[in-house]
Amino acid sequence: MPWEHKMIFLCVLTVYITSLVVGVDERQEDEECADLNNTTWLEYRQQRVKLQVQYLLLTRRNVDCAQTFNQESLTTAQQPSYFNISRPTKVIIHGYRALGSKPSWVKELALALLRVQDVNVLVVDWVYSASFAYNLVVENYKEVAVQISVIINQLQKHGCKLESFHFIGVSLGAHVAGFVGTLFEGKIGRITALDPAGPMFKGADSSDRLDPSDALFVDAIHTDTDYFGISIPVGHVDFFLNGGKDQTGCSRSRFASMYGYVICDHMRALHVYMSALNGSCPLMGIPCFSYEDFLKGRCVDCGVFRGTCPTIGLTENDGIAISPIPKEQKLFLLTTSSPPFCTHHILLELEVSPLDKSAEVAVTLRTENLGTEQRLSLQTATTVYRTMLAHPVALCEIDSIELKNTGARFYRQGDIHIKSVCLSDVPSLRREEPLCVNNIDVRRGAPWSHDFVQVCGLI
Incomplete structure (x- = not known):
């Protein structure tokens, strides 16, 4: 099924589902703990939703209760922020939301990061601007990046170093992170792209999509290059799992809905990354020209990295010790269908x-x-x-x-x-x-x- 047909299917599914719940406001009203937003088809049709970006903060001090974060968070005395300027900061950016719903995986990823490192985790919530019409969402992504850059600038003024920021972008969120990196002239520490979006980006100029110049180190995991993901290298190292297309276990019969089948390959990058953070087994990539060459045993070592194979996870530069780091290196590996995915x-x-x-x-x-x-x-x-x-x-x-x-x-x-x-x-x-x-x-x-x-x- 071409990605255009999948997009049409998602739009039809969106109209059907939201027509059943139109007018119902599902937003979290909890005054104590912040949460990501939802939006509805009715709001979208009535054009009430404008570009809105909010930020949630999670640290080891508030793992169960996210805190709203903004430019005043570090200066107001009414609600002291848990943000610690002396610690690194992970910035999570979700992607396109076909149904206007908040991404359910965000807290799981944040907790996985906090288990490994004592860091600030900033979650970028741009659900209002990321929902329903994909082509219009793509038109908004640079403005979202500009808004993120404003708060990064404020954090710099309070003593944060650009190299201490690690952006983790999922799908379209990877290109948002890339443009933030462009605005800071590639001085951000790291960008990790989890199946960066392909539609409307594959043929784009490198200034309009994620590329290695956007951070000191850019790594990407590709799992759906024939539909929703991009098929070209966009980082210093690009891990193509099972060739980057069809993931083990993502078969039509395994899911109760067509929607689950549609997004399974695309979301596998996220699940593999979260599993890799647990560190139960290494997910190493082998550099090779193509997946076909890899399967035929023509690539069996990591000589280009002086023998050390890059590994998915939080290790500095994925374990690459050489300098300068090669760019757009395609890495291949096979995985299983369930966590920890290692083989x-x-x-x-x-x-x-x-x-x-x-x-x-x-x-x-x-x-x-x-x-x-x-x-x-x-x-x-x-x-x-x-x-x-x-x-x-x-x-x-x-x-x-x-x-x-x-x-x-x-x-x-x-x-x-x-x-x-x-x-x-x-x-x-x-x-x-x-x-x-x-x-x-x-x-x-x-x-x-x-x-x-x-x-x-x-x-």
């Missing part, structure tokens, strides 16, 4: 004797009750095959490998002689030797298997 990259190399007919081999890696299968189509003109596998555990924890000659009886090769099959960790952090088995005959209907006897760290 191990195993390079499978298969060398076969020349074949008279085409063949198919199913390769299965097993660890206790876990298994990963990959089917390889073997051709008469090729004898060496390389492919990247996603396996739940590291190479040293794989118990066995199984090979099976599959395919139709009459036009596929009957017997296959495999000169060698080798497995390698990618990247090989400890420089382990690959696991190899040589001289294997695999006949149709008679699977071959081999058990590995090994202990992690003692290979």
Whole structure:
């Protein structure tokens, strides 16, 4: 489904849903704790909603009760602010709100950040200006950035350093953050873009979208490049998860509504980022020219970064230690369908004797009750095959490998002689030797298997 059709669907869905609740004001009225706003279709039709931006502050001192923040917050004595000038500041910027509803994920992201670092978390609430008509929202995003720059200027006057600000922009919010960075001539410390928006931005000039010059370090996670996300690199490093398009688990049948299916790929970047903040396992990207090259095992190390692979999260510059930092580096990695999303990259190399007919081999890696299968189509003109596998555990924890000659009886090769099959960790952090088995005959209907006897760290 092209992204234009998805946008039409969202608009129709918007009209349907809001027609059921038109006139109902759902805004939070809690006087003690601040909250993001909602807006309604009726307000939009009557053009009552003008450009409005408000800010919410969360810190470790008020994790359960957001505080309204504005230019006077640091000077008024009536309600002392929890903002601490001596600490870094994370600025969260949401994106387009098709239904005019407040983003439900904001507090979860803020809490994830606060668990890792003692920081100020400023949430930019521009729901009023980000809802319903996407093309009009895009027209507003630079003005939103200008308003954000005003409060950043005020914080500078009170002693905050530009390099202490880390903007985290989701979808269209990534380009808002980018324009804030442009206004400050790229001196902001960092911008993290979570599936930066693609429609109306892919062909835009770099001054009108996020690009590496907008901050001292810009990293991006791409998960929906064929629909709502942008397909080109926009940062110093760009992580393309599963190629950046279709994410594991985001199938139509998994969701109760079409809306859930539409946004699943797009929002995966946010969920992966929040999971990465927990630090339960590393999500490392491998630099490569294309996803196809990555899957074919043509990129297996991080030499461009002097051997250190960039990792999604809050590590300074994603762990990149070289200077200057390369720009627009495309990084690829495979993920699972649920948190913590991490998987191990195993390079499978298969060398076969020349074949008279085409063949198919199913390769299965097993660890206790876990298994990963990959089917390889073997051709008469090729004898060496390389492919990247996603396996739940590291190479040293794989118990066995199984090979099976599959395919139709009459036009596929009957017997296959495999000169060698080798497995390698990618990247090989400890420089382990690959696991190899040589001289294997695999006949149709008679699977071959081999058990590995090994202990992690003692290979």
